[in-house]
Amino acid sequence: MNNGKTALITGASSGIGQELAQLFARDGFNLVLVARNTEALNQLAGRLWEQHQVESVVITKDLSEEDAAEEVYDQVKERGITVDVLVNDAGAGLYGHFATETDWEREKALIHLNVLATTQMTKLFLKDMVARNEGKILNLASLVSITPMPLMAVYAATKAYVYNFTQSLINELKDTKVTITALLPNATDTQFFNRAGAPDVKVTDHLDDPEMVARDAYKALMKGAHKVIPGGIVNKAYEVMSYVAPQEALAGMMRYNMTPKNDLKPDGSEKSAAWAWGLGIAALALAGVALAVAYSDDKVAERVRNRVHPDNWLPELEGAIRSARELVGNGWGKAREAVS
Numbered sequence: 315m316n317n318g319k320t321a322l323i324t325g326a327s328s329g330i331g332q333e334l335a336q337l338f339a340r341d342g343f344n345l346v347l348v349a350r351n352t353e354a355l356n357q358l359a360g361r362l363w364e365q366h367q368v369e370s371v372v373i374t375k376d377l378s379e380e381d382a383a384e385e386v387y388d389q390v391k392e393r394g395i396t397v398d399v400l401v402n403d404a405g406a407g408l409y410g411h412f413a414t415e416t417d418w419e420r421e422k423a424l425i426h427l428n429v430l431a432t433t434q435m436t437k438l439f440l441k442d443m444v445a446r447n448e449g450k451i452l453n454l455a456s457l458v459s460i461t462p463m464p465l466m467a468v469y470a471a472t473k474a475y476v477y478n479f480t481q482s483l484i485n486e487l488k489d490t491k492v493t494i495t496a497l498l499p500n501a502t503d504t505q506f507f508n509r510a511g512a513p514d515v516k517v518t519d520h521l522d523d524p525e526m527v528a529r530d531a532y533k534a535l536m537k538g539a540h541k542v543i544p545g546g547i548v549n550k551a552y553e554v555m556s557y558v559a560p561q562e563a564l565a566g567m568m569r570y571n572m573t574p575k576n577d578l579k580p581d582g583s584e585k586s587a588a589w590a591w592g593l594g595i596a597a598l599a600l601a602g603v604a605l606a607v608a609y610s611d612d613k614v615a616e617r618v619r620n621r622v623h624p625d626n627w628l629p630e631l632e633g634a635i636r637s638a639r640e641l642v643g644n645g646w647g648k649a650r651e652a653v654s
């Protein structure tokens with residue numbers, strides 16, 4: 315049923331943005347759908363009306379162009395729409411060696427889209443939300459916000475910006491009822507890699523489901539969480555690993571992931587090196603996560619404390635030393651007998 319609220323989603327014409335639009339519509343939000351592909355947006359608007367009886371306003375806009383965000387804001391204001399939730403999803407990547415392969419004009423447009431448009435959209439709509447003391451924003455960062463990403467260097471840097479920017483705003487907004495959430499998906503099965511010019515890189519062997527990503531993101535956004543890493547323990551461990559591992563090791567792993575499958579050596583040596591680092595670090599990270607979880611449970615913490623208390627392990631240690639001395643003594647006696 316229509317709840318009378320409105321969510322504005324940039325990048326709603328495909329992928330994660332489109333999945334998010336479905337979830338908002340299911341909960342009765344009207345929508346403002348923004349992207350370049352008018353036909354895809356109109357089709358989505360039609361489906362959302364048929365399935366959920368929510369209204370959608372379609373705004374065709376290239377957000378990599380100067381002042382595009384302001385034009386979107388003006389159109390929304392002219393129609394008298396109050397945006398209760400803003401989702402800054404529109405984004406793109408670009409694949410290739412920065413020094414020799416990628417094109418500056420495309421990189422400039424990418425920075426404009428991922429950084430400037432996201433920042434300006436946030437600036438314009440957040441001001442109104444703070445004035446009303448209500449509202450929610452979801453910013454599309456990425457797991458590569460916290461790791462280097464060779465061969466998509468500019469993209470990863472833009473996502474580091476989005477993540478950092480969002481975390482700072484969370485603090486600035488802490489005395490208001492406005493919340494802002496950073497979404498950090500792992501590699502996801504959308505048009506993203508194709509469009510970035512990286513269709514057959516190793517990482518595309520294992521892609522997350524965009525529906526799952528949107529579901530986890532939506533839940534976190536509604537709760538006002540500071541950040542969300544969709545998926546299971548592996549994606550969470552990846553985050554911990556990114557904080558503890560040396561940057562060179564992370565860059566090496568990501569380089570492996572971003573290598574076209576045809577260019578990988580058949581003997582798998584690059585894989586072994588990347589995985590040796592990855593598995594070692596992931597094991598450490600998982601041990602850390604397990605300890606943190608265990609210690610957050612009082613009963614488990616108590617059992618661990620009991621186990622490491624000297625009253626419990628000293629007698630066992632003394633017993634072990636006694637047996638070791640006996641073993642050595644017996645062995646020494648037998649050796650002397652044999653010699654004599």
Ligand SMILES: NC(=O)c1ccc[n+]([C@@H]2O[C@H](COP(=O)([O-])OP(=O)(O)OC[C@H]3O[C@@H](n4cnc5c(N)ncnc54)[C@H](OP(=O)(O)O)[C@@H]3O)[C@@H](O)[C@H]2O)c1
Pocket residue numbers: 324325326327328329330331348349350351352354375376377378403404405406407427454455456457498499500501502503504505506507509
């Ligand atoms: N897929 C992944 O592995 C992954 C992982 C982490 C984060 N992310 C982030 O998730 C977000 C969504 O990407 P996706 O994976 O869903 O990829 P996608 O299917 O390619 O969707 C990208 C969306 O952004 C819109 N967009 C692209 N350039 C635009 C422009 N210049 N102006 C306006 N809209 C534009 C596209 O619509 P039009 O083409 O119609 O304009 C499309 O709706 C991006 O910010 C991406 O960086 C993706």
